[in-house]
Amino acid sequence: MSEKSYQNVSEIARLQNQELYRAISWTGSFQDYLNLAHQEPDVLRTAYQRMFDMIISHGTDVYTDQKKEITRYLFFYDLPNQGREAVFGLDIPLMRLVNIFKGAACGYGPERRIILLHGPVGSAKSSIVRLIKRGLEDYSRTDRGKLYTFNWILPPEMVRISGGETTFPNPMNQDPILLVPPEWRRQVVTDLIGEDRFRYPIESLTLDYDLDPASRLIYNELLRHYNGDWEKVVSNHVQVRRLVLSEKDRVGIGTFQPKDEKNQDSTELTGDLNYRKIAEYGSDSDPRAFNFDGEFNIANRGIVEFIEMLKLDVAFLYDLLGATQEHKIKPKKFAQTDIDEVIIGHTNEAEYKKLLGNEFMEALRDRTIKVDIPYITRVSEEQKIYAKNFHAGRIKKHIAPHTLEMASMWSVLTRLQPPTNQNISLIQKMKLYDGKLISGYTVDTIKELRKNSEGEAMTGISPRYVQDKLSAVLVSEEVSGCINPFMVMNELEKGLRNHTLITSEEQRENYREILALVKEEYENVVKHELQRVISADEESITRLCAKYIDNVKAYTLKESIRDKYSGNRMDPDEKLMRSIEEKIDVPENRKDDFRSELMNFIGALALEHKQFDYKQNERLLRALELKLFEDSRDTLKFSTLGGAGVLDKEDQGKLDVIRKRLITEYHYCEDCASDILHYATSIFARGDTKIP
Template identity: 25%
Template sequence: MTDTDTPTGGAKGNTTLDAIFERTEQKFRERRQILSFQEFFELFQAQPRRYGRNIAQYLRDCFDHFGITERPAPWGTQRRFNLFDCPWDGGEQRLIGQENTQRAVYRLLTNFVQEGRIQRIILLHGPNGSAKSSLINCIMRALEVYSRTDEGALYTFNWVFPTEKISRGSIGFGGSDVTIGGQPRSALTTYAYLDDLSVDAKIASAMRDHPLLLIPLTERERLLKATYGDDVIVPDYLRKGDLDHISKRIFEALLASYQGDMSQVLRHIQVERFFISRRYRVGAVTIEPQMRIDAGSRQITVDRSLQSLPASLQNQTLFEVFGPLVEGNRGVVEYNDVLKRQPELNKYLLATGEKATASLDHANIFLDALLIGSANELYLDAFKKAPDYPSFKARLELVRMPYLLDYMVEAHIYDEQISTTEIGKPILPHTAHVAALWAVLTRLTRPQPDEGEFSDDLKKVIEELTPIQKADLYATGQTPDHLSAELGRELASAIPELMNQSSDTSDYEGRYGASPREMKLLILNAAQNGEYPHLSPLALFDELRQLVRDPSVYPFLQLKPEGPYHRFEEFIETVTERYLDILDHEVRVAMGLVEESAYDTLFKRYIDHVTHAVRGEKIHNRTTSQYEEPDEDLMEQVERQLSITEDAEEFRRSIMSTIAAWSIDNPGQTISYAVIFPKYLAALRNAYFEEHQEQIRKLQQALLVYIDDDGVGGLSRAEQEQAEQTLVNLREEFGYTREGAREVVVFLMQRRYIS
């Protein structure tokens, strides 16, 4: 090839590569990945809060960096840390639910910040599959992202030893005054920017120690006090921490060699930015329960890389520290299923968890890491009986992670599984919903009316709560239909107390029941059921029936029934009926028998007339422009459809009180009767369709004929048009395929419309 030859795509390729090179170099400079000690010190003085953090402060700032989202919940406002939604990955592998656990971890981090050090190990405990590892994984991934921001910059240091030519020339031992790293050799104040050809040896800080630890302890304390004053809690790691073994020996040897001139020692320091990485085990390490040591030390005096060190260092006995505890320093160390390990392997945690130090054979290491573990509830129960438990108890912060008790949140777990798994067949709506509902029903415990400050009337209501009613209460705040408005409000206000009834016991609500792992497997099995052309609730019901036939497979199936609770086979029928309710509603709406807004409009008219009736006012008739008495016939008609049994005047006043209470709790929000009175709107809807049940049955039969006979089947033109529009509505509004619509309509007719 001659000088004029151009390789295929050469010009464009070189331009593209040049652009990549330029952007990479620019990013390197912008991130300030390499600094001298003096430059880092100036950064610290300019922003001591950012560059003088320990891991507790850093983690809390990471939580705050991603922010908080608030959403309404039946018991008040639910606060959720956005970190656990993994916005950097589009929500992939996010943590669903577990807001209480999120807040507990954040609260502990805040305590550690206020105490100036992490002196306890966080232990997440709960049943199998309650997302303990997922929570820790989200934190580690968030740290990876945060460490790449300007706000989350982390720095450590390397020792740089230049070639003899440079080191002799720079301190006046002759040689020409050449330029090195942009500086005349005689004026070289740092070796941080030397290229590889000018360096004989570079030794990284094994523990990724903070650069400020290079300042002697007494001077460091004076510096920190002058920088922060007396009102700021300075972390113990910076106040009392020390260098790793190798760095300490190098520092002392150089200081002696330079006759106490610390500026000459720090000339050897290259401050380097590092980034948290799970893949490369940098500040994010998981220790599995298999037998192995978590940290160790080994002699490296004979290592070839040290032969180029100054003579004062070559005779030193240096020990290198290694292991996952070392790799996780300045970050998070996860102990996965920590109680499955041999007890002897965990005993060092007694001192390490409290003092943030670890004693090795030849060296002590000073840690700045969050130690967080996970444990199955059964192993924790056994551990509490061990003789060592009292010693560990003071060093542990136990954080409970139960199964979710909100089926609407639980459904998101299965929705995400279905959307990311190659199912191989169409998926019908509500499959995830019915799986979640059954799973939550298996986890609920019988409420205890005597454990709480409840009125006598409310005690009776609580005692009679069925599992499905309790599940609705937790998920949506919906109270049983038969309750008066006053009792309904009283029950809704008692939700937090009901949820906490067993929180101080080991048999807490959410400890037992079907785990998400088991339900995910069940969904996959349902997808393989050849009897169904779709992955649908019907296929799922078949799998559930198979599951409950052999209680020996899953421990939760062996729980003794308590009234209507822990009756797992009956729950299948309960969920089936709820599914039929949903289908019934969707098919009715798809048939266009009445617009959904009609119920809302009727109820709004009712509220309008009730408001004026309770106040003793006349109502403005927009048609006649006259003021008239509220329409008593309208109000009585609606109340009949709502099956109101209490005194009408009392019921109407309670309606007004409920609206007023909602407005106080939700200032500035537009009143939505669908939110405040969902069961009343549902009752109006059901009352209408009960009156038209025969008409609905005939329309469903015509729809099946239309599907099976491809639009013919002896139907009139009007019936064909009605059936086609129903199919369109089922597809566009609810997501059913043609065959899926047939499957659900057949099921609905068999269960609800054929005697």
Template identity: 35%
Template sequence: MDWMAQLMDDYRATQRLRWTGTLAEYVALVKEQPTITRLAHQRLNDAIRAAGVETTPEGPRYRFFDPVLVGDDAPLRLVMEYLGGAAQGLDVRRRILLLIGPPGSGKSTLVAALKRLVGDYSRTEAGALYGIVDCPIHEEPLHLIPPHLRDAVATDLGVTIEGSLCPRCQQRYDAEGPEAFRVERLVLSEEQRLGVGTFVPGNEKDLSLDHLVGSLDFSKIAEYGSESDPRAFRFDGELEVANRGIMEQAEWLKLPQTYQYELLSLAMERQIKLPRYAMLYLDEVVLAHSNNHEYAKFVADKSNEAMANRVFVVHMPYVVNTVEEQTIYTRMLAQGAVGQTHVAPHTLALAARFAVLTRLEPAADASIDLRLKSRLYDGERIGDVTDASVRALREEHPHEGMTGLSPRDTMNVLTHALGETGVPCVNAIDYLRALKDWIQHERFVGTVGKARDDLEQFRTWIREEWDERVRTDVQKAFIHAFETSAQTLLDAYLTHAEAWGLKEQVPDPVTGDLRDPDTAFLRQIEERIGVSEIAASAFREEILKKAGALARRGGRFEWDTHPRLKEALSDKLFADAKQLMVGALTTKTPDPEQQEKLADVQARLKDAGYCDHCAQAALQYVGWLIQRPAPEKGAQ
């Protein structure tokens, strides 16, 4: 019952956080740990940095974001620039942090992670913070210090005191004095509506500023005799709820200007105006997010120029690296129903390649098509391409990735493929078929910024990539299944190469008669990896030196010791195995030997991540590939 023990430990830890005391006791805590009075931006900045910061050539890398978002760290560094400047009290603190990006680019994911973080951090000693008991906005207890004493108190404690009492606490202070107040430890929580607020615009007819700033409690007006009595006001709007933490505003640019200005006023002045009351001070990080289309309309409208100057914009594009995109899919699958289904090797890689291709912009260099550009972004260095030239390629389109297929679109295609298979497995063939259906029915056109012909071309490219990948997998499976044959082939190559080098003869394996070395056999191997007749001598000498050096050290030259020779041997054995595959896969009743060898191959494929179903599908597909004539360039 380890989980039960953990449950009790968690409960006891929560109980230890339930500290209450007097203002004097709180002041004593501040003297010991001045950081408990930090403002919201400072606390969030410190919470992120507490997870660790690495120095990289591109700039700081913040470990907190590693399990949150995948891809380029540049947008996250901008977020930290904003928080770092705001934590120091710079002018950037007076702006809304606005995240702009296409659907599925991680905006909401980032905000959700930050909202969880402020809660988790408030439970630690380093992130401790305190509020006034029974204050509707849980404000900083040092607000109880009158303005004329603050400078002296701030100097004595080594802190900054900013803000004023809320109307309800001010009324109570005037009536009862500071000794009437008690202080409590706060644990921020979205579920408890403490320190984390969220406003999502709905139907315009249902919109009300009350959702943001609170409203009158009409049942209390009769009790207290006045609408202006702060005890008759509900301080339950999302802006009050978010005090001391984070306020999330989803789809901010879709809101009427009245609502937009309410958040701007909060960001700029740290205050909001309540009906019938004085300005209310609030301390919170205002995070807004919206999509590309709404932002384009916003900046195009000249009447929004002043407002646009009061936001700190961070563009959050899709990733343009297929490995990172595949990581996103893996995380999404682990959270959904498709995650219970086997996904065959390479399926996600191909889906990632297609998605990334839809996000790329054409290079100025016409010799670099989008397929090559994608490979360069993945880290491949082809020809004379260098890291510097790839950086220059990226700089051609600073906001590349702001359009294209979203990860959610890919999940939709995979779900469609799963529905068509009828088996608990999705492989690359299933994905390609489903993708073709989506393209033909124009489910992507108009949403990814690419024409149907472009999408068909991308599908052709990933189909070619699949052909190469699956052929290689099956080839490797054959070679591993027949390693004895591979080693025998190598030994024969070494025997004939050595005899050729020493100008000796070799015994015939059947008759024992001495014969000249079989140079035709040597060339069959060498030609498979492009070794010319002129270069053959040097290549054989290199292999013999390697084998000799290993032998002197007591080692053995294995069939996979030399990468190029391994490739040649693999290709030779695979070519020899073609007939076996064709015969076994096209014959209704394969003979026992064929069945046994194919079973060995299928077992190797399973070791590589295939299941019985997708291994059989891969073998059948490769059997078809090796029988078909070579397609014309550009054909599907």
């Protein structure tokens, strides 16, 4: 991004969306609202309906994974470069969750249960709820997601009714439709929106909800004032306004986090007396002297989140149960009050276990829909978490290829149960889960694996731990250039010593062993990558191919061959030819056939004036690639044994080609390219010639 200076405030002002501002500041009469509800029945939706529609509005993506059809809700997923929070790798639990929301939206029952996200620490429970909260805020600002509430408007001579205010906002941001008395409301709503212009059953709407205590009082006073003339009340004193949800402003979005268990106060949930106003009204049971500012109150029309729900004092848990089952809360001194809001809680595994033995838990469990949110079990998805945190736009240091992959591999491996099937290793299981093909294993193997791993991914290393270690490496003064997998793996290992959530030495040891597995896997990855880099060196392959064919030609014609440099004539290089042929298992006694077949083929092409291209011959290509890899590997080996200075020009050239390709095509930087070449030479120097 290039910098820019602003010469004039208006240049910045141009960034403002005035149209949006005007739209969300809309006010109108009750009649206007009726017209609106008729045109767009969606404004009457309940909180669950609005939330469900909001999620759906971001689109879905259906794919098959292991023969199972899965719907991915793009809302939870990151669209490229949006930079917003996202939840990865949990499509199945999220599908379950959204289905519950759907049931709640339709009024089939889940709206009367506590939805409890349950999972190990750091499994994205808070992230999921945070996304929903942000999503609702945004949605309420859009045309599709708009919702309304109202103010009481009183002329100066009538402000007695509102306690001195000419504008008295409905304290719980209720829907203006509640101004139509429940006795007539069903009829009015049905008339307004018809039977089939609305996606949800009419029954699911807030047909029998009452106004909050303060509005009810004002309503009744006004009604009395007009001798029972409802029309005058709503026409003269109601101003409908657009409602924009905002957690910061405590509008429609509440969060409750219990402090210590002894110190919980119901007013935090259902509001408190306003002592200053009590003096004005002369009574502490006047609802106008009440602050409807508990989390349940302010969350009306939106969502309330209960963090660490099970830490809530038992008495409050019953409040919570009431709020969910009846959609009613009971503010101090007042009658029960209707609420229209999504209630969602979360708890981690440890807290949940603590309560399992508790009798009360049974009552709670019966009224709770528990949704398990496990850790991610796919390496590629886990990696997305870290890639998002530590992408190039955000950090100045370079991260070597495979660094985040190895960290992800480790955390995923710690979560997997060891396969019961003796023929599958833990690493293989991990790869199968991630959709990698391993010969001999099918979709059914994976299904079987998943089936035999009940409760998997509810324990293990949390992404938070890995995030912390990655950031520790990033900020480390010792690391100046580029961050490589070893630095991260070492940091992950070091941290295990004082990881507070690891309870036994055995577990710690297990995590270390898994780290050793990852290091082994990294070695394979490096070998594989280098092989690919080297064999992609077309120039060298072409050269090697030409050399081979010259020799084969001389051999089949029983001629000698002319050396490029000395000009001397010599016998065909049998060693070279065999070293290539052996790579594809051409046995000694078949080599003549192989060579003459090749020459015949080239000859036939020549008759048609066509050039031979080794790429058309897969076997030969494979042989050449392997040979080239072996040669380069020897070069690498040699470079460590003898020191880079001893390399002759040709070998140095080969190394440079590899290095350059690593940088231009494989995302290495100068530093990590050197590191990896160095590392590779040590693998090869160890005599490990196995080609992955």
